[in-house]
Amino acid sequence: MFLHSRVVLVISVVALLLLTGFTNQQRPNDRSYYESRGEVVWEVPMNEKLIALTFDDGPDPKTTPQILELLSQYDAHATFFVIGNRMAKYPDIVKQEAFEGHEVANHTYNHVYFTPRVTMATIQEEIVKSQQQIEQITNQSCHWFRPPGGYYNEKVIQAARSHGYTVVLWSWHQDTNDWRTPGVKAIADKVLRNARNGDIVLLHDHVKGSNQTVEALKLILPELKNRGYRLVTVTELMEHKRSKASKDVKE
Template sequence: MISIVLLCGYAPQAHNRNYYEMRGEAMWEVATDEQLIAFTFDDGPNANMTPLILDLLKEYEAKATFFVVGNRIDKNVDIIRRQADEGHEVANHTFSHVFFNGNQSLQAIDNEILQTKHKIEEVTGQDSPWFRPPGGYINDTVISSARKHGYTVTLWSWHQDTNDWRSPGVDAIVKKVLNNAHNGDIVLMHDNVRGSTQTYRALKIILPELKARGFRFVTISDLVKSKRSNEAHQGDVGE
């Protein structure tokens, strides 16, 4: 699922994917010749599920990017610190998981981004340059706010939207990832799905299979570093 808000009435102006990609203002995947995949997890931390996923990532020498919701940080400080300490990236997914699909002001979007930015910095002592708006809703105002605070809007490969938040079944999640795996993919998953362990159980199948195929699992930052040299001039994503 990806939503680019359309211009309608007083709605903020939006453009298509190619427009934002060419300007380096948003990315969906990375053009690389290396067998690298970036797993991303939204909506956490979750006190029960996130540690299990971290254990699994460690088992397969995998690094990932966690797009955290700011209002969940205070109750899960130890998890956030563990993510950073183990070499994962802790990235921004707004403070209250609001969808920017209406007429939110620049100030309102700024507040959502900045509250989480400050929380991440307070807990980890660092911040990543990646921001993912809930639901994938982007428009010029969202892009402007993100860039102002040092972020590149980071979505996901359209063929790697697992829809795990819908609890579609372990087999469906596994097939989605394995049948579509390509160099430079950004996989969308969630580590905070109420009452569901499907993401974790799917990863137990996905990670060893992709590793056997020769893939390595990296953060968004490391994926961007692998970008083909002939592509790197387009927009200077994340740099």
């Protein structure tokens, strides 16, 4: 009887976690639902050979400048989802990102994981504080928000939308797991083996072992260029989609 009760309890807890969305990878029907409303972007399928590289958790005083140098070398642009409290420490790097034509996007102020227990007030504060930091340092605004860990739910989406943001995640086949330090070849292979038009690639410029990401880019960037891909910001990717949609309507 005791064993049966424990089994029932475990099943109930698991069911509750699934229902409340305590996961950073939502159920398949959730993706379709949010994509259809244009509230979460994972990728932008298209015929043109465009890919958006994105870098989370920076800026980093060592690896971010190295990444910027490599991007410049290959005439590539990227979107940096930055942490507010790190921007405050390294504002000159953020200014360099913006000056060189890259996109500085919102990744919260303190890298808080927005599990269902996190209040709307906390979510709002994290978004707004980071937004203010970006605007103060770059004199620019950006409409993309990436919740740490990819944790999203209706509260997160509503909070982002109320401040003019769209939630941007990444192509599921382009999560490089570079934060796990899997090795330079593993990171590069994940990107190159799965490269598709309209991909949004997840990388990090401030994690343990970020040097692997830097070294992997030395393989990724020239190879993608050789394949004819143009590396663009998320905004450029989305604008291309809107432009094509407008053209299709006219035709």
